[in-house]
Amino acid sequence: MDTAELLRKVRKLEIKTKGLTKHVFSGEYHSAFKGRGMAFSEVRDYQYGDDVRNIDWNVTARTGGPHVKIFEEERELTVMLLIDVSASSYFGTVSRFKSEVMVELAAVIAFSAITNNDKVGAIIFSGHIEKFLPPKKGKQNILRIIRELINFTPSQQKTNISEALIYLNNIEKKRTITFVLSDFMTDEYDQALNIAAKKHDIIGVKIFDKREQSLPDVGLLYVVDEEAGIKKLIDSSDPEVRARYARYFRESEEKFTRTFALAKSDTISISTEDDYIKALQLFFKRRAKKLW
Numbered sequence: 096m097d098t099a100e101l102l103r104k105v106r107k108l109e110i111k112t113k114g115l116t117k118h119v120f121s122g123e124y125h126s127a128f129k130g131r132g133m134a135f136s137e138v139r140d141y142q143y144g145d146d147v148r149n150i151d152w153n154v155t156a157r158t159g160g161p162h163v164k165i166f167e168e169e170r171e172l173t174v175m176l177l178i179d180v181s182a183s184s185y186f187g188t189v190s191r192f193k194s195e196v197m198v199e200l201a202a203v204i205a206f207s208a209i210t211n212n213d214k215v216g217a218i219i220f221s222g223h224i225e226k227f228l229p230p231k232k233g234k235q236n237i238l239r240i241i242r243e244l245i246n247f248t249p250s251q252q253k254t255n256i257s258e259a260l261i262y263l264n265n266i267e268k269k270r271t272i273t274f275v276l277s278d279f280m281t282d283e284y285d286q287a288l289n290i291a292a293k294k295h296d297i298i299g300v301k302i303f304d305k306r307e308q309s310l311p312d313v314g315l316l317y318v319v320d321e322e323a324g325i326k327k328l329i330d331s332s333d334p335e336v337r338a339r340y341a342r343y344f345r346e347s348e349e350k351f352t353r354t355f356a357l358a359k360s361d362t363i364s365i366s367t368e369d370d371y372i373k374a375l376q377l378f379f380k381r382r383a384k385k386l387w
Contacts, residue, residue, distance in 0.1 A: 104245050105238060112202035128172060128272050128296070128382070138162050172272055173230045174208040174215045175295075176201045177259045178244060179277035181221040182252040186278075188306040191367050196302050197276040198244045200371055204274055205237045216267075219243065222253035224262050230271075254280065257287035264291045272296045278303055279351045285358075292358040298378075299355045299362045301348070310340040 138151050141161035154162040178201055184194040205215045209232060216230030217240045225247070228240055256277060263273060264287075273295050291297060310316075310331050318327050329336055348364065355362045361382065365374045 105241050108199065108202055108241055108245070109238065112199060112206055138164055172208070172211075172213040173267070173269065174204065174213050175230065175263060175267065175271045175273040176204065176215065176217040176240070177256075177263065177273060177275040177277075178217060178219050179221070179254055179256070179259075179275075180219055180225060180244075180247055180249045181254040182249075183254065183278055183280050184302075186307075187304055187367050189304070189368050193278055193302045193304060193367055196365065196367050196371060197300075198241070200276060200300060200302075200365070200375070201244060201274075202237070202241050203371075203375065205240060209233060209237060215240065217243070218259055218262060218266075219247060220255065220259040220262075221249040222251035222255045223258055225249055225251075227262070227266065230267075256281055256284040260284065260287040260291040260297075264294060267295070270295055272298070274298050274300055276300045276302065278307075280347065282350075285354050288354060288358045288360065292360050297355075297358070297360045299351065299360060301351055301362065301364045302367065303344075303348075303364065304367045308341065308344050310337045312337065 138154050139162065141150065141155075141163050145163045149163040151162050151164045178197055180194065184197060185192050187193060187195070201217070208215045212232065214230035214232050215237060217226075217228040218224060219226040219228075226243060228236075228243065254277065256275065256279070259275070263271070273291075275297060277300075279299065279301050288297065313331050316329055316331050318329055331337060351364075352362050361378070363374055363378050365371050
């Protein structure tokens with residue numbers, strides 16, 4: 096992709112996702128994620144209904160009238176985006192690849208974060224860590240992340256979520272809010288997730304295509320596992336073949352939700368046909384209700 100085309104794509108995505116963030120997510124995002132704690136802000140006169148536990152007795156004694164301490168939430172957070180660029184993400188049967196949905200989601204989350212003055216970083220991964228973009232504030236940092244994602248060519252076909260989570264834990268010493276964007280078509284990330292979730296607030300965002308849920312009855316098909324490099328001829332007219340195919344997806348979805356639940360982490364599942372804006376809104380509102 097030449098530079099001019101890349102810049103056009105970045106600008107188009109910026110306009111789309113920044114507009115959605117401004118009008119839809121600024122309040123929901125703020126409510127969904129707590130700050131690091133409460134910091135002292137000021138002292139003011141006591142008012143009816145104030146918590147007596149917040150009375151500043153030193154100021155009260157000096158002035159002769161009751162005063163209370165006011166605290167504000169420390170808002171500055173660090174948001175990390177762990178983005179799967181393995182071969183299975185470059186799949187889609189309707190209008191978009193899973194990878195395209197991941198890029199748009201990453202952009203929406205990132206613009207929501209900087210609207211709240213939070214830092215945003217990214218770990219791009221496949222079978223290993225492809226690229227680390229350190230957390231920073233500001234629009235230019237978000238645009239750099241978007242540019243990298245739009246124009247990225249992975250060096251490996253496979254997926255290794257465990258390695259991405261281990262890398263996160265090693266590179267980020269303080270607590271982060273981490274979104275893992277993947278199709279989660281891989282096993283054995285349970286242990287790494289459990290360890291990382293003890294330090295970080297991790298949200299698994301599973302992107303899938305409707306053809307991964309069920310196989311159409313269209314006769315003989317060549318199916319390809321890009322990550323394993325395997326091609327296979329199957330008979331999609333066979334009910335048992337279709338049943339096994341659907342069962343595999345259900346079991347994969349159940350494992351995804353169960354694994355994150357055991358790690359006390361939240362999940363979102365989004366189809367390439369879904370309105371991801373509604374899915375994110377519901378998630379933010381659910382989180383806000385649970386936290387507050």
